[in-house]
Amino acid sequence: MMPTETDAAAVVFKMKAPTTGVSVRMYNPGFGDCLLLAFAGGDGEARYVLIDCGVHHQYSGGSARMKRVADNIMAATGKHLHAVAITHDHTDHHYGFRYARKTFAEDDVIIDELWLAWIENSDDDLVKQWVKNKHLTLRALTSAINRLQQANHPLAAAMQSVLEFDVPEGFAAAGNAPPPLEFLRGKVVKKLNVPQDYKNPRDVFTIPGVPNVKVYVLGPPRNYELLNVMDDNNEVYPEMTALNERTAFAAAVLAADGEARQDEDDDLIWRSRPFDKRYEIQKIDADCKMMYEGFFHDFYGFDSDVDQSNEWRRIETDWLLSAQQLVEELDSITNNTSLVLAFELTDTTPHKVLLFVGDAQVGNWMSWQHLDDSGPGEKIDIDDLLTRTVFYKVGHHGSRNATLKEHGLERMTNSDLVAIIPVDKKWANNEKRKWEHPAEKLLAQLETSTRGRILRSDKIPQNGKKPENPGMLDQQNWKAFTDEIELENSDDPLWIQFTVK
């Protein structure tokens, strides 16, 4: 339902769209992305697009904060979102639909369209392989990290917290409520049925009712290597899990874990062993003093030994550390599945561009270079888009490898460039995590490129003050910048917004 003229409170809070261009509101839900865009419709009414709505599940107070954000979104949009885009399947990008599900689930809330990348289409053959691999890897990693934790390994905690991007509350908890993406699929008016309903690179589309905006899909690429899956559909045994470095490691971890192991793993476990069974000596046999004149006792040693002088040289957990690489790889792959959108404002001259990259990492960025090659969909000249980019949502909370230099930032040469970073540095960089969000070096580069026009969700000025000029722009130009900024006037402001005209 649209609010009526007499609904004073709602009118006050409703987010206005500029007559040309777009207003972008960045919420501060904690550590996570939540961006609300307001475009002017052809009929004079605003159209709202929500790009991501999440807070990291470990963020304390995240749930309460997210509910405040959701209430604000409801008020700002009059409970009508014309589109919701979820860039990728990580909690810091969609957990709003878990924490504030009740708010969004209400009957009078309308979501017209759901924009998801092709990677979320579970009927896609490539996706099927990726999901299957991912599931195996996740089970193995959970088990490997558990074992490292039991061995008090110093890296275990760090690995756990990265893994949690993909398995927020462990496998058990995931069943209680529909995951955010499932909730949205059910809620949205225009359902996602066929492959064409998902976004593919090179798709160019418009927002219903908005005449002067073109949306370009730049990523994620349909790239097998990026997903670490086979590109060979003619495999002899399609049901068999391919044996590679990752799956062989996963098999080894699962082989030893009675709880995590499933029957379907047996075949993989068997295939991944390096030698024929007849060469293998079980630990219980090696422990026998008679075996090879006690060789393994003398040179390896067992827990049963009185003499533990060999203990420092044993290698029970060393091999598990390759999990670190897998954790990172998995996180990187999911980040790389980010839906990347460029909004072109066709009623400005030259046509200004706003770039939203989700958490895309190097692989995703690099693939844009080939969007002008032959292939399905429209050819996109990425250099041209980057040159016209005046607004950049910085990737992956400002980490170093999610904003390309030569093929990215250095090509955003527009003198009006503004950057926004959803991040909470204090939380990300705390004793436990020490994540480099945002990276100092990237910040410095952004400072130069934008001449100080950076908005951060963890640095929204209090009580309605405008951001201070760091001194790289003259006062007149700085004022022109801050004139386009609006923010919540409070001592704990929930949002800041910028209008591109």
Added chain:
Amino acid sequence: MTMPIQGAQPSKSPKLPKPANRRLRAFAFDPCLSQRIDMHDINEITISLPWEKHLKQGPVDDYLEVVDYDPASQAFYAPVNLNDPDLLAQDGLPPMLSNPQFHQQMVYGVVRTTIRHFEKALGRRALWSPRKNDQGEYEYVDHLRVYPHALREANAYYSPEKKALLFGYFPASTTSPGMNLPGGIVFTCLSHDIVAHETTHALIDGLHRRFIEPSNVDVWALHEALADLVALFQHFTYPEVLRGQIAQTRGDLESQNLLGELAFQFGQAIGNYGALRSAIWKIDPETKKPVPVEPDPKALRQTTEPHARGAILVAAVFDAFLTVYKRRIADLLRIASGGTGILAPGALHPDLVERLAQEAAKTAGHFLQICIRALDYCPPVDVDFGDYLRAMITADADLLTEDRLNYRLAIIEAFRRRGIYPNDVRNLSEEGLLWIEPSKEDQKVFQRVFTKKILRQLALDWGMTTNRERIYRKACDSQERLHNRIAAVPEVAKAFHLKLDAVEKQSLFCNDRGVPFFEVHSVRPARRVGPDGDSITDLVVEITQRRRGYIDPDRQQMVDAGDTFDPDFIFRGGCTLLVDLHEGKVRYCIYKDIDSKYRLERMRKYLGGDESPSLRSTYFGDPRQSYYTALTGGEDEAMGTEPFAMINRSFTLKEVK
């Protein structure tokens, strides 16, 4: 009828001579190459090792113990007994992938060969770096532990904490298997070059245990480069490997690029590991053939990743090797071509092939020796490429006064072309690069320490027949004597470039009387050839000191003035002395000042820099900083970190893939 039993009267049978060598079969290249028909013939080599009478099942001998436990498969594999008559009679097991005992045999053979090259080059027994036990005391480590199947991943590393080599295995990639069977298992312990590479890490750690500390951009890179160089030159010392290749690719002799291309092939066979792929050769995108890479003097400044940076040094040394090799075979080519130097078409004469292979093997042997000997001429801490160049030149000049085949010139030229030179020399001539002899005044000071009496007491019997543990104990004893002597005459500090005054800079680690600690890190003999051609033994002495380091220079100043803060890193200084035993004269004092502002600043910049923009460093921290966090949190050794595993896993280039 029965025959009389001959062996029934042992007392009367003549005593048999002990065998001189033990011969063991191994793969020359990665086993995947033996699946290629043209490589099959040359992929088997027979490694010849000196007869080791203490060899036991495992194999276990005086230097190492191969323990085959595969934790990922929860399996042990039976230790091979190389003394089994069946194996003795056929040079060990034949090369095969499917039998773990062959893996144990091969890994043993290659590790042992690498150790032998070090011992030959240095003229003394090799020791492993001592282990710091739970009580904080250094302990002698007799055996390097070797686990042929320790990891299930494309990785292999030396663990300084466990004094062990851990080799991984993994299924070949199904998407780009290359020459491998898709899904077939690749064993890193069956790659000659990987085994030699990791063993070299262990041997260098035995010589210089501070060379695993990333105090500047070159330290880890040098470790990697040397490991690559040893693996490569060691590979070239097997004439049977070269013979087949030289005969087969004879056309390349005119362009004389054969060995470079061979090195490139080695690099390919073992994947990304081996710098040779990118540093010397690259694939021409049009012809798809390998072509030499023009050296780029700017590359050094832009390359910080240890393997890639090390590759530049590898390329430089390899370039010098090729120059010398070409010179060595020029006469052979003239003889074989009636004086023109241009060979007639058709197959090469087998004698020529043999001679060319011999020359290549000999040159490789020399370079191997030059690379290893230089380690005795390096500073004990914070080494960089420039230091290493000076060490190579000085060490070689000490061995061969006359540089008849211009080895040193070739090395200097190759380094210059890649922009590698020390920043403290006036010119890049041979004389300019030799380490400088101490002044007369310093010499007088040194003689107060290195008195005839002291020199007599320093035990230097590191002979090949001496028991290694005994050597270690005597060396510890010598270190203590020398330490006491220096502590007794602290006024000598300046000549040694040490700080021994009760404190001016409080960030130095000091004893309870406020006197800075110093550690006599090593006392060992080094052999050289004197001007008359006689063999002379020098004494190598390494002394180190440490100081608390802070990324923030202001904080450093505050601590120097007496404040206390937990350090961000450990800053080390010290010197390496080469002492002429007869005259008690210090021939070279190679030092790194502990109060060098320049070095401290360089280290700050390096540790504070952000040169590995990987997702890993976003989440798990920068490997260099992690090393020092572990170091400053603990005692004198960085416990709980595996620097080499970290280097391999943290950077985009990997040793094995």
